[in-house]
Structures are given as C-alpha cells and as structure tokens.
Amino acid sequence: MSTILIVDDNPMFLSEASKLCEREGFDTMTARSWTELNNVLASNVPDLVLMDIEMPSIPGHRLGTFIRARYRIPIVLVSGHSEERLKRLFSSSDADGWICKPLTRDKLIAAVTRFMPILQKKTEETTAPERVTPERPTVLLIEDEALIAARIEAAIAPMSTVTLAEDGESAIEKLWTGSYDCILLDLMLPRLSGFDVVRHLMMRRPELLKATVIMTAAGDASLQFIDANAVGKVLRKPFDLGTLPQVVTEVAASAR
Numbered sequence: 308m309s310t311i312l313i314v315d316d317n318p319m320f321l322s323e324a325s326k327l328c329e330r331e332g333f334d335t336m337t338a339r340s341w342t343e344l345n346n347v348l349a350s351n352v353p354d355l356v357l358m359d360i361e362m363p364s365i366p367g368h369r370l371g372t373f374i375r376a377r378y379r380i381p382i383v384l385v386s387g388h389s390e391e392r393l394k395r396l397f398s399s400s401d402a403d404g405w406i407c408k409p410l411t412r413d414k415l416i417a418a419v420t421r422f423m424p425i426l427q428k429k430t431e432e433t434t435a436p437e438r439v440t441p442e443r444p445t446v447l448l449i450e451d452e453a454l455i456a457a458r459i460e461a462a463i464a465p466m467s468t469v470t471l472a473e474d475g476e477s478a479i480e481k482l483w484t485g486s487y488d489c490i491l492l493d494l495m496l497p498r499l500s501g502f503d504v505v506r507h508l509m510m511r512r513p514e515l516l517k518a519t520v521i522m523t524a525a526g527d528a529s530l531q532f533i534d535a536n537a538v539g540k541v542l543r544k545p546f547d548l549g550t551l552p553q554v555v556t557e558v559a560a561s562a563r
Contacts, residue, residue, distance in 0.1 A: 309423055310334040312353035314344055314370070315385070316363055324357065324385075324410050331415065341365055344374075352378055355423050357410070360386040360396060371401030381422035385410060390528060404531050413500045417532035420506040443468060444488035444559040449478040449504060450522070451496050459491065459522075462548040463555055475499025479507050482515070488559040489539075490515060491551075494523040502532065518562035520554060522546070 313324045316339045325335040336351060338344040341364050356374065360367040371382045384405040386393050397405040403422050406414045446463060449472045450456040460469050470485060472478035475496045482504075490508075494501035501523070508515050517539050523530070524544040535541050539558035 308332065308334050309354040309419075310336060310351070311419075312336045312338065312344075312347060312351075312356045312380075314338045314356060314362065314367065315359035316340065316361070317359070320359070320408075320410075327410065327412060327415060331412065331419075333419075341370070344370070348374065348377065353380060355419065356380055356382045357385050357406070357418070358382055358402065360384055360388065360393070366396075368396045368400035368402060375401050383418045383422065390526075394527070405528075407528060413502060416500065416506060417502040417529060420502050420509065421532040421534060444555060445486065446470070446489045446491060446555055447472060447478065447481060447485065447487040448491045449475070449496065449501070450491070450493045452493075455493075458548055459551065462551045466552050467555055473497075475501065475503045478504050482507065482512055487515065488518060488562070489555045490519040491555075492519055492521055494521060494525050494529060494533075505533070505538075515562070518558055520558055 311328045311333045313321055313335060315321050315324070321337045321339065325337060328335045336347050336353060338347050341362070358367040358370060362370065368384055374380060374382060382402040384393065384397055384400065384402045385408060386405070387408045388396070390407055393405050393407060404418055406418065444467045446467045446469045448456060448459055448469055450459060451473050456471055460471065463469060470481060472481050476498045479499065492501050492504055508519065516537050519538045521533055521538055521541045522544060530541070533541060539562060540554060
C-alpha cells in the first residue's frame with residue numbers, strides 16, 4: 308500500500324488530512340515539526356509528501372531541499388495562502404506541485420495521480436496491446452454538461468462513433484467493457500472526477516493515455532496535475548468545436 312507523509316503543525320489539519328487519505332486507501336504518516344520530520348524519514352520513506360508552508364523554524368517551501376538531499380520523493384505544498392502567493396512560493400521551492408487549502412478528495416487524487424511513483428511505475432511496466440485505429444474512430448465522450456456534450460457530439464458524430472458518459476463512475480465502467488480509439492475527458496465531473504478517470508487509465512488502461520484529450524475550464528491549480536506529455540492533448544475551454552474532428556483523428560492515429 309502507498310504511503311503519504313503529511314507535514315503540518317496544525318493537529319486538526321493533520322487529523323482531517325489523515326482521515327481523507329486513509330479513506331482513499333493510503334497509509335499515512337505525520338510530522339508537526341522539522342525534528343519529527345527527520346525522525347520519520349530516518350525509518351520510513353513515503354511515496355508522497357504533503358507539506359504545509361507555514362511551518363515553525365523552516366518554511367515548508369524550503370524543506371524540500373533537505374528532503375531531496377536524501378530521497379527523491381514527490382513533494383506537494385499545501386497552504387492557506389492565496390493562489391497567487393502560493394504559486395510564487397512554489398516557483399522558488401524544490402516542490403513538485405501545490406494545493407490551496409482546504410485539502411479535498413479531488414485535490415488529493417489529482418496530486419496522487421500526477422506524482423505518486425507507484426502509478427508511474429505501473430504505467431511504464433504495462434505492455435499495451437496492439438491497437439488498430441479504424442477509418443471511423445470510436446470515441447468515449449466524458450462530459451456532464453448536457454448542452455456541451457450535445458455540441459461536441461454533433462461536431463464529431465459525422466466522422467466517428469460516439470459513446471457518452473455523464474460522470475466519472477460511468478466512464479470507468481465503460482472503459483472496462485468497451486474499446487475506444489479516443490477519449491474526450493472533462494476534468495470537473497460529478498461523483499468521480501476526471502482525475503479519477505486518469506488514475507484508472509494509468510493503473511488499468513495505460514495504452515489509452517495517449518488517446519486521451521483533456522477538455523477543461525480548470526485553472527493552473529488543477530492543470531498542474533496533468534502531465535501534458537502523458538496524454539494526447541489538453542484543450543482549455545472554451546475551444547473551437549470545429550477543430551475537434553481533426554483533434555480526434557490525430558490523437559486516435561498517434562495513439563496506435
């Protein structure tokens with residue numbers, strides 16, 4: 308089981324964050340100070356570190372240097388600062404990502420999906436079956452806004468076969484049972500988010516990552532957790548629907 312180390316001097320946040328991580332199936336370790344962090348790392352190596360910035364003695368965005376001196380562990384800064392200030396602190400740190408408090412399930416899954424080594428290892432080790440893209444590609448459209456979904460389907464239906472999923476849970480079910488040449492994925496979904504879908508692809512269907520087009524109106528806080536080199540394409544809403552047929556064709560072909 309993967310382990311997340313939570314570093315924060317606030318006992319209430321440590322408790323809430325630990326419960327959230329454990330509900331998602333992760334082991335947790337905690338540290339409230341530089342001394343406790345040293346003690347934890349002396350005997351355990353976590354798979355991911357969630358690091359508060361407002362730490363006593365040494366600010367959290369500076370602690371990454373000390374951790375990296377011993378281990379290559381992904382570090383995600385967590386802070387109650389404004390997004391703009393947090394981005395500035397992040398740019399001068401050794402961290403891999405950042406999260407504005409409160410820590411939610413979607414933010415946690417996004418960070419885990421992007422940075423946790425066990426997922427990356429599984430993706431690298433999985434051998435994808437040979438896929439042949441037919442003349443008319445099959446597309447899984449994952450979008451919860453009915454009007455947007457209808458417009459996207461109308462744009463690509465003449466050149467593809469479209470299956471619609473309205474939330475992350477139904478999308479994952481369809482990925483288990485269907486075969487697709489291209490996935491059009493909105494990140495902000497009800498029930499399970501688009502990050503849950505990406506995580507499922509990394510663990511179960513890594514051959515489909517390059518066939519996935521991320522469609523989102525999310526800002527930098529969310530998009531930082533999407534590796535643009537791992538997926539087929541990232542489209543920021545609003546985008547020109549007229550370009551979608553070409554995008555689908557190119558992504559489906561390049562993912563073969």
